[in-house]
Amino acid sequence: MKLHKESKGTIAVASILFIAVASVSIYFLEMWSLMIIVPLLIIYGLVFWFFRVPNRDIQDHVENVIAPVDGKVVMIKEVVETEFIKEASIQISIFMSPLNVHICRYPVSGNVIYKKYHPGKYLVAWHEKSSTENERTTVAVESLTKHKVVFRQIAGYVARRIVFYCNEGDQAKAGHEFGFIKFGSRMDIFLPLDTEIICKIGDKTKGGIDVIAKMRD
The missing domain is CATH 1.10.287 (Helix Hairpins)
Known part of the structure; x- marks a missing residue:
């Protein structure tokens, strides 16, 4: 292994x-x-x-939004993303238990246009305010379909270490690794309102493999 x-x-x-x-x-x-x-x-x-790293056959994607982590979809709702997009978006939140693979992957292909680390609290990861109050990172990618997609690693009550390796200007490839979170946490993805959402609350996701949404040119 x-x-x-x-x-x-x-x-x-x-x-x-x-x-x-x-x-x-x-x-x-x-x-x-x-x-x-x-x-x-x-x-x-x-x-x-x-800390296992599973072998996964990562495909090339243009319109598809790929699950960035292994876990369970706990939220799909319209929100205003206030840090980068600063407009109404669809938020998909995926919760990871300590037993899940904790590799964090790009949900879309394109170019990294923003990254920032935020120190913060350690509320339980499924708490709605954890997206804006917990220790977290924010990354934005301009996708191949010319959409701005924001995704956020969020520390939880147990998770106390977030790492992300990407930099502005990097090429993002959907399904490929950009970071890691230790011991239970959450990933939020913010998508344009006209995105076709394929996943539903309660779905179990496999990072880098499962398609959770589609964006059109």
Whole structure:
């Protein structure tokens, strides 16, 4: 199983803690140490599972809006995006549990025209105000269909580290990685009002694969 590059520090710390606690348990508890080691081993395995990088066949897209993350669609509504577009848009929000793959991918192909990191709070990721009050990043892409699409990584109550690798002027390719969020969070996508929405609330998405909307020239 391939592991994401963001896993190095976390796995190193988890390994040291696991070895230390297991060693102390064996020394003091002997045969009863399994009562501690087995649950720890499960948690240790989940850390590796969280940072997995699945093999996915990413296609080229022009009109399609691709799910940027693995997760569950929790919101589809008309809002006013106030940071960059500054006009009415359709917001699609996808919540990621700690068990989901947490690679963040471009939802559309085009050119990166805006990026910004915002420090903030750590409200639970499904809270509506988390989109504007939590620690977050905002990226805007001018799509191949000449639409401005904004998407936002949002930290949650558990997620405390967001990374994004894109820069203004970069070429965005739908389905390809641009960032990562550690341990549960949310992605918001803001689309033009005339976008054809294909997904619905409650849908489970597979990042880089599932088409959630279509935009026309």
